Amino acid sequence: MESLTDVIVLGVSHRTAPVAVREKLTVAEEQVEAALRQVVALPGIREAALLCTCNRVEVYAVASDREAALRALGSDLAVRASVAAAELEPHLYVRSDSEAVHHLFRVASSLDSLVVGEPQILGQVKTTHDLALKSGTAGPILNLCFSRAFRVARRVRRETAIARNPVSVSSVAIDLARQVFGGFDGRRVLIVGAGKMSDLAARALQGQGATLTVTNRTPGRAQELAVRMGGDVHAWEDLVGALATADIVLASTGAREPVLTRALVARAQKLRRGRPLFLIDIAVPRDVEPSCAELPGIYLADIDDLQKVASSHRDGRRGEAEQAESIVEQELGRFIESFRGRQVGPTVVALRARVITLAKTEAEKLVNGMPHLAERDRRAILNFAESIANKLLHGPQMALKKDTSGDGVPLVTAVQRLFDLTVVEAVEDPAADAGNEGEPAAGQKKASG
Amino acid sequence: MATFTEIQIGVYAIASALYLGYLLGFRERSARLGRLVLALGVLLHFADIGARCIHRQNPVSSTPEAMGFVAFLIAAGFLAASFRYRLAAAGAFAAPAVLALLVLARVVPAEPGTPAMGTLGRTHIFLATVGVAVFTLAAVLAVLYLIEDRQLKRKRFGLLIDRGAASLETLDRLAARCVSFGFPIFTVALVTGALWIARLGLLWGSVAMRPEYLLAVATWIAFGVLLVARVGAGWQGRRAAWLTLGGFGGAMLVLVVYFLRHAA
Numbered sequence: 001m002e003s004l005t006d007v008i009v010l011g012v013s014h015r016t017a018p019v020a021v022r023e024k025l026t027v028a029e030e031q032v033e034a035a036l037r038q039v040v041a042l043p044g045i046r047e048a049a050l051l052c053t054c055n056r057v058e059v060y061a062v063a064s065d066r067e068a069a070l071r072a073l074g075s076d077l078a079v080r081a082s083v084a085a086a087e088l089e090p091h092l093y094v095r096s097d098s099e100a101v102h103h104l105f106r107v108a109s110s111l112d113s114l115v116v117g118e119p120q121i122l123g124q125v126k127t128t129h130d131l132a133l134k135s136g137t138a139g140p141i142l143n144l145c146f147s148r149a150f151r152v153a154r155r156v157r158r159e160t161a162i163a164r165n166p167v168s169v170s171s172v173a174i175d176l177a178r179q180v181f182g183g184f185d186g187r188r189v190l191i192v193g194a195g196k197m198s199d200l201a202a203r204a205l206q207g208q209g210a211t212l213t214v215t216n217r218t219p220g221r222a223q224e225l226a227v228r229m230g231g232d233v234h235a236w237e238d239l240v241g242a243l244a245t246a247d248i249v250l251a252s253t254g255a256r257e258p259v260l261t262r263a264l265v266a267r268a269q270k271l272r273r274g275r276p277l278f279l280i281d282i283a284v285p286r287d288v289e290p291s292c293a294e295l296p297g298i299y300l301a302d303i304d305d306l307q308k309v310a311s312s313h314r315d316g317r318r319g320e321a322e323q324a325e326s327i328v329e330q331e332l333g334r335f336i337e338s339f340r341g342r343q344v345g346p347t348v349v350a351l352r353a354r355v356i357t358l359a360k361t362e363a364e365k366l367v368n369g370m371p372h373l374a375e376r377d378r379r380a381i382l383n384f385a386e387s388i389a390n391k392l393l394h395g396p397q398m399a400l401k402k403d404t405s406g407d408g409v410p411l412v413t414a415v416q417r418l419f420d421l422t423v424v425e426a427v428e429d430p431a432a433d434a435g436n437e438g439e440p441a442a443g444q445k446k447a448s449g
Numbered sequence: 450m451a452t453f454t455e456i457q458i459g460v461y462a463i464a465s466a467l468y469l470g471y472l473l474g475f476r477e478r479s480a481r482l483g484r485l486v487l488a489l490g491v492l493l494h495f496a497d498i499g500a501r502c503i504h505r506q507n508p509v510s511s512t513p514e515a516m517g518f519v520a521f522l523i524a525a526g527f528l529a530a531s532f533r534y535r536l537a538a539a540g541a542f543a544a545p546a547v548l549a550l551l552v553l554a555r556v557v558p559a560e561p562g563t564p565a566m567g568t569l570g571r572t573h574i575f576l577a578t579v580g581v582a583v584f585t586l587a588a589v590l591a592v593l594y595l596i597e598d599r600q601l602k603r604k605r606f607g608l609l610i611d612r613g614a615a616s617l618e619t620l621d622r623l624a625a626r627c628v629s630f631g632f633p634i635f636t637v638a639l640v641t642g643a644l645w646i647a648r649l650g651l652l653w654g655s656v657a658m659r660p661e662y663l664l665a666v667a668t669w670i671a672f673g674v675l676l677v678a679r680v681g682a683g684w685q686g687r688r689a690a691w692l693t694l695g696g697f698g699g700a701m702l703v704l705v706v707y708f709l710r711h712a713a
Contacts, residue, residue: 182615182616313607
């Protein structure tokens with residue numbers, strides 16, 4: 001029998017396990033295929049997929065024998081991570097049946113992520129499915145679940161604002177700069193100070209297409225950062241000159257007094273002829289004198305401003321997450337419904353075949369033992385047996401087709417179990433859509449991994 | 450029964466309301482719907498103008514018609530730009546401007562057939578109409594620039610990001626493009642206008658009587674200065690936006706004086 005009751009997921013995530021445990025379980029992408037083949041070789045497992053990000057490691061599987069499969073999977077994970085099964089146990093979570101599918105939908109929709117709404121996860125789930133397809137361990141049921149998960153995730157992203165607004169300080173800063181300049185192509189970013197924060201911020205800016213210039217009180221450190229980021233160095237003594245050619249300034253020195261004073265910025269702005277200049281001050285104590293913001297064409301954001309925006313976006317996301325959860329619930333309901341519907345036809349066929357064959361063989365046995373019967377009588381008996389079978393089947397058949405019971409074991413599953421039916425027809429999702437997932441919107445790339 | 454123009458006015462009114470609603474804090478859907486309705490308005494408007502052209506009627510032969518044509522150009526121009534840039538907020542200015550023009554056009558009486566219109570007159574009115582429409586778009590963008598600049602200055606960052614407005618630079622660049630596109634048109638309009646008036650024998654000795662001539666020249670100078678300053682001195686941003694608004698104000702004054710005279 002094939003049904004959603006066979007879907008299981010077992011894994012660890014940032015909610016249940018510290019990174020020390022997660023990192024042990026991590027499987028490198030090039031080893032996933034081999035690992036999957038091992039998993040499907042385990043007893044009771046027919047299909048498998050492995051989702052591996054830095055926040056979670058999860059095995060999705062279709063199991064004919066749930067208990068055996070879970071036991072085998074658990075010890076397999078423990079062996080792979082070379083830890084004792086008992087040690088791993090408290091971090092593991094297990095979901096099965098529609099709950100497993102629900103979990104997959106939530107994960108793909110980024111509702112289970114550390115940063116709710118982060119855009120990478122959908123691509124990672126997509127890779128998970130692709131790898132499972134490539135290694136031949138994804139079968140009809142997982143295909144169905146995954147392709148529906150992609151649809152749900154896309155719908156969540158389309159209908160809610162869950163992934164729209166940035167929630168980290170650096171991405172807020174990048175978005176703000178984009179609000180002034182439209183884009184980073186050909187923009188000059190000046191990094192004032194070469195400390196740890198500069199390093200982090202520069203890395204966030206690196207992929208955006210801007211040219212980086214570093215200036216620092218100690219030229220050696222500036223040089224170091226510039227080399228690492230592929231930028232160049234400007235003399236600290238000529239801050240005005242550096243400001244005059246920059247579009248975006250990122251300040252994070254350890255200085256006690258503002259480095260960019262109003263007078264200095266005003267002088268630079270004169271050289272710039274009023275071209276807009278965006279100052280991002282992430283230093284504490286601040287590097288940019290606040291009154292700089294009063295100068296024409298100067299836009300200033302300090303760490304508090306950025307954090308305020310980021311936290312308001314986080315609140316916003318929480319609100320959107322509720323709406324997203326209800327979309328996921330609704331889609332799950334529809335999915336189960338359609339899955340069941342798709343099962344009815346093949347189950348009816350299998351049930352009929354089982355019962356009618358049985359009636360026929362028994363009747364044949366009977367008439368074969370009675371050679372004295374006339375041909376007409378023999379046929380009458382055979383017909384009689386078949387018609388009883390048909391009459392008996394009529395009720396259950398109609399009930400199966402009409403079954404819309406929301407809760408409990410669906411009739412389809414019950415019948416499959418009662419008669420020990422194997423429904424061989426492939427369960428294909430006609431609505432399954434191929435094609436690539438939409439890439440995360442530029443500027444929303446957050447480290448999540 | 451509502452006339453075709455009244456239907457257009459109604460449609461533009463709905464579009465304006467939707468865009469304004471978006472600006473005042475409704476969801477993005479409001480702006481998207483607004484654009485859809487605006488597109489409908491432009492379509493109707495186009496059909497209207499097209500029908501008149503088929504009947505061999507110059508779409509700018511009378512003042513109200515010229516105003517309607519300006520409105521159409523503004524609406525169509527904004528609509529086209531809004532597909533490429535995130536200009537939803539600008540809709541809250543462009544759509545009402547279109548609406549106001551159409552309503553005004555209904556109120557302004559058609560002048561009883563200016564006798565000596567001629568090719569020159571028609572060319573003048575047509576070009577002036579197009580020029581004013583393009584300048585209006587530039588002014589809308591300038592207003593938006595000034596608003597956004599203010600919000601950035603006041604650190605209303607969250608609002609800007611949430612709304613996904615066009616960037617300052619985009620607004621500035623688009624406005625500049627509008628001005629450099631509209632300026633030559635306006636220049637030719639000015640010259641043909643002067644020639645036309647001269648031919649009618651109304652130019653000399655009547656300048657004092659007709660301040661709109663001077664205003665028109667002042668407007669032309671304002672936009673000229675803006676262009677030169679942008680290209681030559683690298684002017685941009687707030688100053689450019691204010692100058693654009695100044696020029697636009699001049700152009701509007703010309704129209705107002707013109708209409709007052711004709712209404713009188």
